[in-house]
Amino acid sequence: MADRLLKSISSRGLKNAVKGSEYRKEALISYGVLVVGYILLQLGAAVGFIGHNLQGQFVPICVYVSLAISLNLVVGISGELSLGHAGFMAVGAFTGVVVTRVLEQSIEFGPARLMIALLVAAFAAAIAGFIIGIPILGLRGDYLAIVTLAFGEIVRNFMNVLFFGLDEKGHLLFAFNHTIDGIENSQRIITGAIGATGVTKLATFTGAAILTAFTLFVVLNLKNSKQGRAIMAIRDNRIAGESIGLDVKKYKLMAFVVSASLAGMAGCMFGQNYSTLAPVKFNFNTSVLILVFVVLGGIGNIWGGMIAAALLTVLPEALRQFADYRMLTYAIVLILVMIGTYNPAFRARITAFVEKIKPKKKDKGKEKTGKEAA
Amino acid sequence: MADDKKYVETTDTGHGYENRQDIYYNDNVGGRAVFVDAKEHDQESVTETILQERDKDRSPILEVKGLGIDFGGLTAVDDFSIAIGRREIAGLIGPNGAGKTTIFNMLTKVYEPTRGDIIFNGKSTKGMSTVDINRAGMARTFQNIRLFDKLTVEENIKTALHHTTDYGLIDGMLHTPKYRREEERIHKEAMKYLKIFGMTKTADYRAGSLPYGAQRRLEIMRALATKPRLLLLDEPAAGMNPSETAELMDTIREIRDRFEIAILLIEHDMSLVMNICEGIAVLNYGRTIAKGGPAEIQSNPKVIEAYLGKSRGKMNEEEEEEKKDIEAAYKIGTVASKVTPKPDEGHGKKEEK
Numbered sequence: 001m002a003d004r005l006l007k008s009i010s011s012r013g014l015k016n017a018v019k020g021s022e023y024r025k026e027a028l029i030s031y032g033v034l035v036v037g038y039i040l041l042q043l044g045a046a047v048g049f050i051g052h053n054l055q056g057q058f059v060p061i062c063v064y065v066s067l068a069i070s071l072n073l074v075v076g077i078s079g080e081l082s083l084g085h086a087g088f089m090a091v092g093a094f095t096g097v098v099v100t101r102v103l104e105q106s107i108e109f110g111p112a113r114l115m116i117a118l119l120v121a122a123f124a125a126a127i128a129g130f131i132i133g134i135p136i137l138g139l140r141g142d143y144l145a146i147v148t149l150a151f152g153e154i155v156r157n158f159m160n161v162l163f164f165g166l167d168e169k170g171h172l173l174f175a176f177n178h179t180i181d182g183i184e185n186s187q188r189i190i191t192g193a194i195g196a197t198g199v200t201k202l203a204t205f206t207g208a209a210i211l212t213a214f215t216l217f218v219v220l221n222l223k224n225s226k227q228g229r230a231i232m233a234i235r236d237n238r239i240a241g242e243s244i245g246l247d248v249k250k251y252k253l254m255a256f257v258v259s260a261s262l263a264g265m266a267g268c269m270f271g272q273n274y275s276t277l278a279p280v281k282f283n284f285n286t287s288v289l290i291l292v293f294v295v296l297g298g299i300g301n302i303w304g305g306m307i308a309a310a311l312l313t314v315l316p317e318a319l320r321q322f323a324d325y326r327m328l329t330y331a332i333v334l335i336l337v338m339i340g341t342y343n344p345a346f347r348a349r350i351t352a353f354v355e356k357i358k359p360k361k362k363d364k365g366k367e368k369t370g371k372e373a374a
Numbered sequence: 375m376a377d378d379k380k381y382v383e384t385t386d387t388g389h390g391y392e393n394r395q396d397i398y399y400n401d402n403v404g405g406r407a408v409f410v411d412a413k414e415h416d417q418e419s420v421t422e423t424i425l426q427e428r429d430k431d432r433s434p435i436l437e438v439k440g441l442g443i444d445f446g447g448l449t450a451v452d453d454f455s456i457a458i459g460r461r462e463i464a465g466l467i468g469p470n471g472a473g474k475t476t477i478f479n480m481l482t483k484v485y486e487p488t489r490g491d492i493i494f495n496g497k498s499t500k501g502m503s504t505v506d507i508n509r510a511g512m513a514r515t516f517q518n519i520r521l522f523d524k525l526t527v528e529e530n531i532k533t534a535l536h537h538t539t540d541y542g543l544i545d546g547m548l549h550t551p552k553y554r555r556e557e558e559r560i561h562k563e564a565m566k567y568l569k570i571f572g573m574t575k576t577a578d579y580r581a582g583s584l585p586y587g588a589q590r591r592l593e594i595m596r597a598l599a600t601k602p603r604l605l606l607l608d609e610p611a612a613g614m615n616p617s618e619t620a621e622l623m624d625t626i627r628e629i630r631d632r633f634e635i636a637i638l639l640i641e642h643d644m645s646l647v648m649n650i651c652e653g654i655a656v657l658n659y660g661r662t663i664a665k666g667g668p669a670e671i672q673s674n675p676k677v678i679e680a681y682l683g684k685s686r687g688k689m690n691e692e693e694e695e696e697k698k699d700i701e702a703a704y705k706i707g708t709v710a711s712k713v714t715p716k717p718d719e720g721h722g723k724k725e726e727k
Contacts, residue, residue, distance in 0.1 A: 217548075237520045
């Protein structure tokens with residue numbers, strides 16, 4: 001019996017077909033962006049090209065890049081709109097603060113404490129993602145967006161009234177009012193709306209960059225695995241996915257929980273970068289900001305989101321000279337960039353330009369196909 | 375008898391079906407499949423004798439009894455019963471809107487049937503979900519192609535190999551050696567399917583950008599990759615020219631022989647249905663109007679009526695009746711709708727019969 005049932009589809013029949021995104025290429029560009037960005041910033045700081053103000057933004061840049069990568073898992077790969085990413089960030093940040101403070105006496109070595117805090121924060125955010133994920137994953141599109149928005153606000157408001165402290169024996173105290181103050185010799189860690197105060201800063205640029213690399217590693221790997229394929233398949237066609245036996249809820253939840261957990265780690269790193277940390281930092285605006293990174297970078301395009309996150313985090317700092325008009329300028333730049341990158345005519349011009357730059361590569365490609373045919 | 379020989383040749387296909395011996399360990403008889411009405415088991419018919427001769431101890435892969443579904447007050451399908459043998463190619467035909475795809479959707483539990491029972495591989499499917507049905511061994515294609523458009527062709531098939539891919543989330547996130555081993559294996563398996571269907575060249579292309587015919591092939595491949603016992607094809611020849619249809623006929627037979635499965639298909643192309651189906655059920659207005667082999671169906675007056683309309687004499691009678699009705703309505707003074715009585719009339723007629 002012949003190997004084949006049907007005549008082979010010829011190359012001619014595929015002239016209008018589009019090649020799928022190559023996993024290796026995507027991974028190479030993404031890691032490249034990260035490494036080049038890290039080296040440039042380090043060099044810039046060493047040479048003195050980058051000012052002190054901007055150097056203070058290094059950790060936030062890494063954190064926002066991580067957040068953009070992890071949100072892309074939900075928005076780009078799973079195809080659901082989530083507006084509550086700052087909520088998971090907050091869970092991670094405050095968990096991290098509490099953990100590092102509790103371990104302050106027992107573990108002297110900072111990075112080790114940070115590692116443990118990151119793991120606990122990831123776990124806490126994953127649980128939050130799981131709890132919020134179960135009831136909402138029957139929802140789709142706009143409804144999911146609204147519920148995640150509400151979740152983000154709930155977390156922030158919850159943190160507004162939450163008090164955490166340590167008593168003299170090192171036991172953890174927590175309450176929803178000022179009763180902690182009444183306990184003798186107690187230390188406050190988190191004070192309601194004021195947030196965490198007196199945090200020992202553990203975050204470093206290198207540490208944050210490693211976290212970003214880890215986030216990138218997990219998301220890229222997941223995308224090219226059985227789980228990632230299932231998640232993308234369900235995004236592309238839910239009914240067909242079910243018909244080949246994919247458990248839709250399980251995979252939607254998986255994407256959501258992994259994304260939440262990575263956001264928790266980024267939040268933890270963020271919290272360790274400031275001596276005071278108020279819940280107001282994790283409001284709706286932050287969620288939208290992260291979503292803007294993802295959309296601007298191209299939904300599903302991981303390295304695009306990374307670049308967008310880095311640039312838009314630096315931009316307000318770079319616009320400091322505009323003083324009062326800083327945020328206005330920021331908004332205008334954002335609008336211009338959006339129009340620019342998503343204008344078909346503009347994009348066509350860019351691709352034409354790129355083609356012009358690399359004619360050699362194209363010839364190589366042709367040679368290859370020629371060899372294959374021979 | 376030529377068919378029997380084919381089966382002997384193809385028992386050892388080497389296409390990853392070795393581990394599914396449970397399907398056919400007592401199926402060594404081989405041979406043509408059967409198409410019997412579960413309700414009419416005791417009646418003597420041609421198909422029944424085939425059953426007795428060749429397949430004494432073989433149960434049908436699918437047995438549907440009195441299946442029906444209502445959408446609100448509308449009965450979309452009523453009292454539908456069939457049984458399909460383990461190596462049978464069966465057809466489901468009928469005019470547009472007859473309820474064929476609805477039956478597919480009930481079989482795969484996209485809709486939960488209102489009445490009746492579906493027994494698949496000896497087990498009732500009551501309470502099963504679409505996912506459970508697929509794992510039990512039923513796979514389908516769709517009338518309007520449903521592929522994972524943004525994934526590549528190879529990824530589409532790998533997704534269907536999901537259940538046989540044995541690694542967890544941590545392996546997937548960290549790309550452990552176990553991940554590498556399994557990915558290597560399913561890559562080879564996916565390429566096997568692509569080779570069988572002559573689509574090796576398309577492996578890296580996005581499924582959504584393929585030409586139409588290739589998309590249809592891919593959908594069938596994807597269904598087969600879930601290692602089904604029964605394959606449901608919803609209008610596989612839609613949009614194909616006659617030579618492509620002819621090729622498709624051979625393909626469907628080959629799929630049955632090579633993968634050793636049963637196939638149930640919906641099709642409007644009569645040449646295809648009459649050529650390859652061993653048993654055919656004809657639906658009209660959600661009711662089964664005929665069942666049997668291709669020859670029986672072709673000569674069945676009810677089927678001819680459903681497809682070609684009534685004969686002249688009957689038509690004239692009916693038109694006169696309609697005229698009378700309209701005249702009567704005008705006399706009373708109500709503005710009777712000329713359109714609305716028709717569907718009701720159709721249903722009423724069927725019930726009388």
